[in-house]
Amino acid sequence: MSLIEFDNVTFSYRAGLRPAIKNLSFTLESGETLALIGHNGSGKSTLARLCNGLLIPDKGEVRVDGQSTRGKNVFDIRRKVGVVFQNPDNQTVATIIEDDVAFGPENLGLKSEEIRKRVDDALESVGMLGYAKRDPFRLSGGQKQRVAIAGVLALKPRVMILDESTAMLDPLSRREVMEVVYDLVRKENMSLITITHFTEEALEADKVLVLDGGEKYMEGGREVFLKSKELASIGLTAPTAVRVADALRAKGLDVARDVLYDEDLVKALCR
Amino acid sequence: MREIALGQYYQTSSIVHSTDARVKLLISIAYLVMVFFVETYIGFGVLAVCFLLTVFASRVPLFKVLKSLKVILFLAFFTFLMTMLFYGGAKKTVVWEWWIIKIYEGQLYACGLVLLRLVFLVLGPTMLTFTTTPVELTDGLEWLLKPLALIGIPIHSGALVMSMTLRIIPNLIDETDRIINAQKSRCADFDSRNIFKRAKAMIPILVPLIASSFRKADELADAMDSRCFVGAKNRTRMRKLRFTWRDPIALILFAAEFTVILWLKFNFFPFVDLSTVGWIV
Structure with missing residues (x-):
């Protein structure tokens, strides 16, 4: 049984409107990381909301751990699927960091001691334990998102979805947040869906799904990123190393076809 | 601008800060009632001493607390004016006279009390927000x-x-x-x-x-x-929220203050004759 399963899902925000997601099927297995790439309006964020039952498909079915999001147990599903949204300011509920992280476990009705433990653990794993008593408003963007991640982590989800969670951050904080996330995913054996239009950020994912206009455009492993032309045609930029390799090839240089990471490029050039 | 909106919590650790919020809230409410029982300068003296002790115990700088009075400056002035204009008490001794304006001793006395009441009404809740x-x-x-x-x-x-x-x-x-x-x-x-x-x-x-x-x-x-x-x-x-040893102490101290205030007002221990200190009262 797949952890998340999209079965021919179609969804539109209003009847008659162009569907935001159209006939989409894909699966995410336990422990897998999936990068969901697409330009603005490609249906990425809709997909995140479909995963945890914030939105219910018009046609088809979304199943989390075998349960349909259409059922009455949407609470169970949200426990398993943690979503971190784009704007950290719009997902903080409290004026003290530890209170904010405690919000999820408090909703589960856990005992005070258990909540305390989960909050401390979650803050520890994102490296924010030292800030527990501070006001989240005064943190940097990257720190705010780390707190938001801790807030989701305290629910002990099986899959974490980052819905453009780094889009508002500067490159340095972006990297800092993604490092924390991948560390966590490996350590806790969580699954991960990162939704982004930065291909660079998605390079560590096991699987890649490219959306365009709500439909599946490409699917596969990381080799998808090598197809810079196809990516460019829907407004996405391939990773830097891939583009540099392409440009060099166009100039007649013999560069290997599978250059994906900066290190690959260095290796290919320093042969 | 942000500072105002976030309240005026003054972060430090003190006995007052770690007193349970419920106790502080209850005391603050009772305090507002108490202030209305104070009708003499000696009463306000008691309030002032207790207040200063609280500020001292809370480790909040006194000037910060007093700065909160800025917001009632206009109100205080207005109140002062109104009490001066509509003073209906004893008009015996004239303190100051100019043209048709006469200021009586009793008038000043009454004004002072009204102003003091206003000041203490503001200071109490201020301490609550400073420490909670x-x-x-x-x-x-x-x-x-x-x-x-x-x-x-x-x-x-x-x-x-x-x-x-x-x-x-x-x-x-x-x-x-x-x-x-x-x-x-x-x-x-x-x-x-x-x-x-x-x-x-x-x-x-x-x-x-x-x-x-x-x-x-x-x-x-x-x-x-x-x-x-x-x-x-x-x-x-x-x-x-957990009650600690500080909470009963805070309550007892406050109850003591309240008793003194009530005593000054109603004089329910007749063995001490308040009229002997009548020159202040």
Whole structure:
């Protein structure tokens, strides 16, 4: 049984409107990381909301751990699927960091001691334990998102979805947040869906799904990123190393076809 | 601007800070009642001494506390004027006279009392907000209002709404600043002396501000839903309010102060004749 399963899902925000997601099927297995790439309006964020039952498909079915999001147990599903949204300011509920992280476990009705433990653990794993008593408003963007991640982590989800969670951050904080996330995913054996239009950020994912206009455009492993032309045609930029390799090839240089990471490029050039 | 909105909590550790919020709330409410029982200068002397001791124990700098009186400056002046104008008490000794204006001794005496009452009414709650975080206040209020839940008033939701409001205010202020700057950079005039022009300039601020607050609320609701929020009712709390040894002490000290004030007012221990100190009273 797949952890998340999209079965021919179609969804539109209003009847008659162009569907935001159209006939989409894909699966995410336990422990897998999936990068969901697409330009603005490609249906990425809709997909995140479909995963945890914030939105219910018009046609088809979304199943989390075998349960349909259409059922009455949407609470169970949200426990398993943690979503971190784009704007950290719009997902903080409290004026003290530890209170904010405690919000999820408090909703589960856990005992005070258990909540305390989960909050401390979650803050520890994102490296924010030292800030527990501070006001989240005064943190940097990257720190705010780390707190938001801790807030989701305290629910002990099986899959974490980052819905453009780094889009508002500067490159340095972006990297800092993604490092924390991948560390966590490996350590806790969580699954991960990162939704982004930065291909660079998605390079560590096991699987890649490219959306365009709500439909599946490409699917596969990381080799998808090598197809810079196809990516460019829907407004996405391939990773830097891939583009540099392409440009060099166009100039007649013999560069290997599978250059994906900066290190690959260095290796290919320093042969 | 942010500082105002976030309340005026003064962060330090002191006995007053770590006293339970519920106790502080109760004392503050009783304090406001108490202030109305004070009708003499000696009574205000007692209040002042107790107040200074509290400030000292709380480690909040005195000038910070006194600065909070700035907000009532106008009110104080107005009150002073009104008491002067409509003074109906004894008009015996004239202290100062100019043209048709005569100021009597009794008049000054009465004015002083009214002003002092005003000052102490402000200082009490100020100390509460200086030493208690908004979160503790909300928690405390929620606990104190618990009986209302029995008659079906949704106290938990109310408390949650209150804490969310506190949390969103700095964001809204930020947003307002941003919008104002955006409008200014397009030559909007917010500094005009003409009050109508200024009021008109507020409209292009308010409209986007309201629109963006709705968007924010919507996103926040999604984020809350995603974190398993199903209503405030069955939620548990991580932080539990706990009474400690400080709380009974605070209550006893306050009760002592209140007793002295009541004694000064009603003189219920006739073995001490208050009239012997009548020259101050």
